[in-house]
């Protein structure tokens with residue numbers, strides 16, 4: 001028995017966290033998910049039935065006496081490879097499970113792996129339109145390539161570093177996707193945030209107005225909504241230019257944005273020969 005939330009219930013499909021957009025997670029370590037799913041926004045979304053996370057223990061599909069899920073790589077080398085049979089049986093069992101709340105029975109099957117497509121806010125938004133996702137957590141040195149060929153639709157990496165397995169990566173995907181599901185957080189926060197329009201966020205301040213001798217920018221306490229909005233937009237542009245100039249090439253910029261960026265030293269690609277900004281404006 002895996003230690004999960006007080007509202008867990010067991011059914012034919014595994015350990016099920018209520019109804020809503022459904023994430024099926026295939027893992028050798030279901031216990032790793034209990035913490036993140038039992039806190040804060042995800043906990044509330046699950047309790048409200050807006051999202052549903054079903055954990056499937058791949059080891060339960062191993063048929064030998066020792067419930068073996070890995071083996072040495074053909075050709076030699078370090079580490080172990082996830083065996084094809086238990087993983088394939090688990091994926092097939094999950095795909096054949098009768099939908100409980102109208103979710104499609106053939107959702108995309110996504111392998112979490114460092115050699116997958118880099119995960120971005122755009123992919124999160126795309127996945128949030130699915131009623132159901134199947135997330136496969138790789139372990140050891142990887143999964144047998146034939147399972148990838150036969151059963152995996154998409155491969156996702158959360159960054160250019162190697163984790164001990166796909167569990168934390170799957171959690172990142174669940175978190176980023178779930179918060180875009182209507183009702184999980186308020187729509188305004190999503191519209192306003194970093195990456196939604198290709199720019200980083202403006203700096204935020206709250207009370208007290210002066211903290212350890214540092215005052216909040218006067219415009220924020222001026223009561224002039226128009227000036228606040230302009231200051232925030234400019235801060236987003238400045239911050240994006242300083243920290244992630246690569247994002248500006250794809251951002252939705254107005255002519256006023258471009259003019260402001262040019263005053264900061266941005267090499268506007270729409271003007272003349274325009275080369276990429278080289279972070280030279282950072283002071």
Ligand code: ADE
Pocket residue numbers: 112113114138156157158159160161162163164165166169
């Ligand atoms: N498994 C191990 N490392 C990973 C990564 N960076 N992204 C997704 N899955 C992984």
